[in-house]
Amino acid sequence: MSSEPIERRVAYIGDRLRGSRCTLCGKEYFRVRDYCGRCGRKSFGKMQEIDLFYEKGELEVCTLINEPTNKFKKLGSFIYGIVSFHNGKIRVPGRLTDLIINENDEIDFASLEGREVVPRFRRRYAVKRSEIIPTISLAFTFADEYYPHQEYSKMNPNKDYDTPGIVGYGVYISRFRIKEPHMERSVPFIDEDSITAAVEAGKLALIHSGVDNARIGKVYVGTESNPYAVKPIASKVAQVLKLGEEDRADGIQGVDAVDTEFACKAATSMFKDAASIVYYPKSEIEYAMVIGTDNSQAAPRGEPGGELDFFVGYGACAFIFGMKDVIAEIEGWYSVTSDTPDFWRRDQEPYPRHGGRFTGDPAYFKHIRKAAQKLMDKLKLKPEDINYFVSHQPNINFPTKVAKELGFKEEQYLPGLKVAKFGNTYSGASPTGLAAVLDQAKPHERILVASYGSGAGSDAYSFITTNQILEKRNRQKFTIEYQAENPFLYYVDYTTYRKFKSGLEAT
Amino acid sequence: MNKKPIPTIIGVGRTKFGEHYEREPENLIEEAWLKASEEAGIERKDLEAGYFSDYFLPLTNKIGLEEGFLSELSELHIPMEISRSFSSALMNACNAIQAERYKLVLVGGMEKMTDRWDKIRDDLMMLEDPWSYYAGGTPEANHELLLREYIKKYGILGEDLEKLKIALAQIAVKNHFHALKNEHAQFRRPITLEHVFKARNRARRMLGLFDFAPISDGATALILASDEIASSYTDKPVYILGCSSATDYITFPSREERTGFLATRMAVENVLKKAGISRKDIQLLEIYDQSTVMEMISLEDLGFAKFGTAWQYIYSSCEDYKGYYEIEGKKLFVNLNGGLKADGNPLGATGGAQIYEIFKQLRGEAGERQVKADGELSFGCALELEGFGTKAYCHILGRNVL
Numbered sequence: 001m002s003s004e005p006i007e008r009r010v011a012y013i014g015d016r017l018r019g020s021r022c023t024l025c026g027k028e029y030f031r032v033r034d035y036c037g038r039c040g041r042k043s044f045g046k047m048q049e050i051d052l053f054y055e056k057g058e059l060e061v062c063t064l065i066n067e068p069t070n071k072f073k074k075l076g077s078f079i080y081g082i083v084s085f086h087n088g089k090i091r092v093p094g095r096l097t098d099l100i101i102n103e104n105d106e107i108d109f110a111s112l113e114g115r116e117v118v119p120r121f122r123r124r125y126a127v128k129r130s131e132i133i134p135t136i137s138l139a140f141t142f143a144d145e146y147y148p149h150q151e152y153s154k155m156n157p158n159k160d161y162d163t164p165g166i167v168g169y170g171v172y173i174s175r176f177r178i179k180e181p182h183m184e185r186s187v188p189f190i191d192e193d194s195i196t197a198a199v200e201a202g203k204l205a206l207i208h209s210g211v212d213n214a215r216i217g218k219v220y221v222g223t224e225s226n227p228y229a230v231k232p233i234a235s236k237v238a239q240v241l242k243l244g245e246e247d248r249a250d251g252i253q254g255v256d257a258v259d260t261e262f263a264c265k266a267a268t269s270m271f272k273d274a275a276s277i278v279y280y281p282k283s284e285i286e287y288a289m290v291i292g293t294d295n296s297q298a299a300p301r302g303e304p305g306g307e308l309d310f311f312v313g314y315g316a317c318a319f320i321f322g323m324k325d326v327i328a329e330i331e332g333w334y335s336v337t338s339d340t341p342d343f344w345r346r347d348q349e350p351y352p353r354h355g356g357r358f359t360g361d362p363a364y365f366k367h368i369r370k371a372a373q374k375l376m377d378k379l380k381l382k383p384e385d386i387n388y389f390v391s392h393q394p395n396i397n398f399p400t401k402v403a404k405e406l407g408f409k410e411e412q413y414l415p416g417l418k419v420a421k422f423g424n425t426y427s428g429a430s431p432t433g434l435a436a437v438l439d440q441a442k443p444h445e446r447i448l449v450a451s452y453g454s455g456a457g458s459d460a461y462s463f464i465t466t467n468q469i470l471e472k473r474n475r476q477k478f479t480i481e482y483q484a485e486n487p488f489l490y491y492v493d494y495t496t497y498r499k500f501k502s503g504l505e506a507t
Numbered sequence: 508m509n510k511k512p513i514p515t516i517i518g519v520g521r522t523k524f525g526e527h528y529e530r531e532p533e534n535l536i537e538e539a540w541l542k543a544s545e546e547a548g549i550e551r552k553d554l555e556a557g558y559f560s561d562y563f564l565p566l567t568n569k570i571g572l573e574e575g576f577l578s579e580l581s582e583l584h585i586p587m588e589i590s591r592s593f594s595s596a597l598m599n600a601c602n603a604i605q606a607e608r609y610k611l612v613l614v615g616g617m618e619k620m621t622d623r624w625d626k627i628r629d630d631l632m633m634l635e636d637p638w639s640y641y642a643g644g645t646p647e648a649n650h651e652l653l654l655r656e657y658i659k660k661y662g663i664l665g666e667d668l669e670k671l672k673i674a675l676a677q678i679a680v681k682n683h684f685h686a687l688k689n690e691h692a693q694f695r696r697p698i699t700l701e702h703v704f705k706a707r708n709r710a711r712r713m714l715g716l717f718d719f720a721p722i723s724d725g726a727t728a729l730i731l732a733s734d735e736i737a738s739s740y741t742d743k744p745v746y747i748l749g750c751s752s753a754t755d756y757i758t759f760p761s762r763e764e765r766t767g768f769l770a771t772r773m774a775v776e777n778v779l780k781k782a783g784i785s786r787k788d789i790q791l792l793e794i795y796d797q798s799t800v801m802e803m804i805s806l807e808d809l810g811f812a813k814f815g816t817a818w819q820y821i822y823s824s825c826e827d828y829k830g831y832y833e834i835e836g837k838k839l840f841v842n843l844n845g846g847l848k849a850d851g852n853p854l855g856a857t858g859g860a861q862i863y864e865i866f867k868q869l870r871g872e873a874g875e876r877q878v879k880a881d882g883e884l885s886f887g888c889a890l891e892l893e894g895f896g897t898k899a900y901c902h903i904l905g906r907n908v909l
Contacts, residue, residue: 010637010641014638064711080642093636093758094643
């Protein structure tokens with residue numbers, strides 16, 4: 001049984017790796033402290049808050065854990081050791097994650113020791129499905145492997161825009177993949193879920209945008225795979241990323257956070273809300289963050305709904321909207337909705353079901369076609385006026401077909417078609433396509449995005465890139481291309497994929 | 508000026524350590540304490556207070572307030588206190604005797620770990636350090652990390668490293684060898700270096716199953732009196748000439764010193780001062796070999812070997828083991844009961860077994876295990892730890908008052 005207050009306190013410190021520094025003697029502590037143990041009473045009020053969330057550390061010594069304590073058993077064998085930060089001013093215990101250690105692997109500890117590591121936000125250990133999900137960032141990966149260390153340097157905005165738009169974005173796709181006949185799919189490591197991916201994507205978006213986290217006034221998290229039926233992911237994102245003004249005494253963030261749900265368009269639906277809220281002067285919200293995150297669920301192959309098990313992926317996308325230092329302005333939007341039950345998951349059911357052949361024409365195609373066409377009509381655009389077209393991508397065929405139907409050519413729709421690399425990341429799917437385009441677009445290019453959410457609806461947006469897209473590009477190493485083609489990708493078999501997918505739930 | 512009373516042990520008792528599947532913790536502590544009382548020749552009603560120790564009894568056996576069940580068991584209504592390690596209970600008892608609060612008290616320790624076999628490692632780790640637990644640490648992991656820090660700090664490489672690995676294995680072999688003669692020991696079977704190395708290979712680490720103490724059930728007890736009344740009970744009293752303790756951070760990685768235990772180093776300096784003797788007077792050592800590494804580094808922390816060198820003496824002493832370590836020409840009898848490794852490690856009772864062994868050896872009553880020192884066997888020292896070096900307790904016992 002978990003204790004809510006203990007869980008709250010451990011997560012508050014451990015998720016962000018919060019620490020303190022005594023400004024009198026310089027001693028640093030992992031954990032928030034009001035006093036320095038060395039300086040005593042005179043240090044009261046002289047403690048500076050620090051955290052290690054964007055830092056890199058060094059794995060000083062390590063060992064193999066092959067008989068974990070009970071709650072860690074599902075992780076199997078893992079590497080555990082001491083990680084130091086700030087040249088040894090702070091040392092913390094930590095485990096390496098995103099690493100599969102097989103039964104007969106010989107481990108050369110000396111080759112691991114001394115290497116730089118990055119803290120990763122993950123599930124802490126397994127608990128029963130009825131309990132609070134424990135998380136922690138005392139999980140690390142090597143900085144010279146898949147996930148690079150990136151500093152978070154905040155920028156003072158220097159240009160105002162009349163129209164709101166995207167000021168930065170981040171995409172997080174896991175290191176693990178599974179190969180299918182015509183595509184590769186992203187697979188979460190066993191300690192990942194849609195909560196951890198949302199935080200990662202948000203972190204990457206902050207890094208890319210340079211936006212001060214304290215100036216984000218609203219965060220939306222769209223998902224259909226929240227491991228909680230009741231409890232938002234957005235609150236975890238807000239707390240871990242310290243969004244909005246922070247009230248340290250109470251541990252509260254001055255931000256509005258909400259989860260949204262509409263199958264795969266839960267995030268794109270909120271782009272216009274985020275844009276509107278930063279545009280409306282009385283909201284006093286400078287920036288709003290929209291995250292689409294999914295650990296897309298699928299029944300095992302051969303079971304009802306198991307058809308999805310060839311396509312589902314894992315990942316998250318975050319977009320920050322504002323009116324300063326915009327990289328892509330919103331030119332317009334159009335959304336459509338009808339009550340079409342082509343895909344659904346009933347409460348307390350672990351896996352979704354879908355309407356088979358009816359997910360195509362009366363669902364995906366009808367809604368995307370309508371939204372995209374209406375928006376083009378509204379903005380008086382022809383396909384040749386549009387540089388890139390991105391649509392929801394549950395597989396390769398659907399987005400290709402709909403793009404052709406709308407009159408787009410390969411050079412317009414292929415740059416934003418990433419499903420063959422990552423699988424269907426649901427709420428993150430069309431946003432990942434958009435991010436892929438933004439990664440390579442030149443200034444003053446037009447991008448048309450049309451999402452699709454079963455149930456059903458589509459949001460179409462037209463974005464026009466600005467000059468500033470180029471200057472922000474070098475702020476992000478962890479690009480779509482980098483995550484799609486990376487020497488550190490790790491391919492797993494179907495059994496491992498199912499095990500990872502089921503995650504750290506105690507059985 | 509009145510001379511301060513000296514806490515004096517007049518009788519000891521213990522159970523066999525191991526798995527006591529069929530027995531309640533009550534039976535265990537009763538056995539230990541009746542044996543101690545019998546040896547001391549005291550009556551139940553002579554006792555003025557009880558100092559007890561256990562780590563996990565409320566968790567493992569759901570027995571409620573330990574003092575209550577001890578009162579019911581003994582039909583005594585005297586003051587009773589519970590603390591964690593046997594050494595902490597003993598130190599409190601010594602303090603009370605020295606403060607002239609009591610003249611005759613019972614000190615007892617007990618643990619029943621095997622009743623919670625499937626969860627006890629989680630409990631141990633949570634006690635050792637919650638943050639290390641949250642990061643995935645196990646009770647064994649820190650020993651290995653300390654060892655790796657040690658090897659790095661002292662630059663032990665190549666042939667030396669191989670010798671160090673052998674030396675650590677020899678510790679386990681030596682402790683099993685000692686336990687052969689200990690009728691109370693959990694493991695009374697000889698092991699070889701091959702056993703230790705095989706287990707290490709299985710674990711794919713420097714330390715394997717045979718490098719670690721087991722989990723155990725057991726109880727120990729002793730009767731502590733002021734020296735003034737001790738002589739009316741026995742003509743072979745054993746005096747507690749000094750006791751001392753020190754504390755360190757709970758989180759091992761955040762300590763400055765990670766190749767040994769600061770708490771041990773501080774405790775031993777203080778206890779030597781209090782006892783008024785020097786290290787060269789000590790022939791007997793009972794140290795807390797939760798792992799083979801802990802026995803090695805404790806020899807250094809206690810000051811018997813220079814930092815980074817203990818393994819060399821262990822290695823050379825064990826090539827042809829004569830029953831003791833020879834360190835810079837000095838004979839040192841270490842863990843004659845088999846240590847935690849072979850005698851067993853029922854946490855709250857473990858320290859009692861250390862004191863039991865020193866008491867028996869100093870009185871010349873250790874039977875088959877009795878050692879012959881050069882000259883008179885006069886002093887013994889016990890080191891008990893709580894957590895992973897978070898607390899250290901040192902007791903110096905002697906045959907004579909100085």
